[in-house]
Amino acid sequence: MKIVIINGSARKGNTLTAINAFIKGASEKNEIEIIEPDKLNIAPCKGCGVCQCSKGCVDKDDTNPTIDKIAAADMILFATPVYWWGMSAQLKLIIDKCYCRGLQLKNKKVGGIIRMCEQVAASGNTLILYSA
Numbered sequence: 364m365k366i367v368i369i370n371g372s373a374r375k376g377n378t379l380t381a382i383n384a385f386i387k388g389a390s391e392k393n394e395i396e397i398i399e400p401d402k403l404n405i406a407p408c409k410g411c412g413v414c415q416c417s418k419g420c421v422d423k424d425d426t427n428p429t430i431d432k433i434a435a436a437d438m439i440l441f442a443t444p445v446y447w448w449g450m451s452a453q454l455k456l457i458i459d460k461c462y463c464r465g466l467q468l469k470n471k472k473v474g475g476i477i478r479m480c481e482q483v484a485a486s487g488n489t490l491i492l493y494s495a
């Protein structure tokens with residue numbers, strides 16, 4: 364299975380530690396690629412809607428090559444630190460940009476790594492979810 368991990372953290376921190384644990388367990392039988400939004404040049408979605416009647420996003424940046432990788436995967440793993448009770452801007456940026464290829468992502472397996480700070484986590488501070 365081809366797995367794409369979207370790393371919503373810019374740090375070599377807790378989210379990356381959880382991603383590496385996932386890779387350790389999953390790399391033997393799967394092909395894994397990590398997308399690092401923080402290292403890419405991707406403009407935020409402007410909601411222009413042009414992508415709904417053309418082949419992709421109109422932005423001539425890293426958007427379309429990145430969404431190509433996501434569309435080619437069997438499973439998408441969304442990984443994010445909790446920022447203000449939500450996902451990081453880096454992860455949201457990529458999810459918004461998937462609007463141009465939404466139907467192609469419809470039946471994929473998905474997973475999530477959600478990392479919060481220790482003080483507010485009642486039982487553990489990393490949540491890992493996935494669809495079978």
Ligand SMILES: Cc1cc2nc3c(=O)[nH]c(=O)nc-3n(C[C@H](O)[C@H](O)[C@H](O)COP(=O)(O)O)c2cc1C
Nearest residue numbers: 372374376377378444445446447448478479480483
């Ligand atoms: C801008 C910002 C907002 C944050 N908001 C929350 C929050 O709402 N709840 C929480 O539990 N932790 C919050 N944190 C803490 C991070 O989720 C936590 O430190 C996480 O482990 C960082 O992951 P990383 O090491 O991969 O960067 C916030 C951190 C930052 C920088």
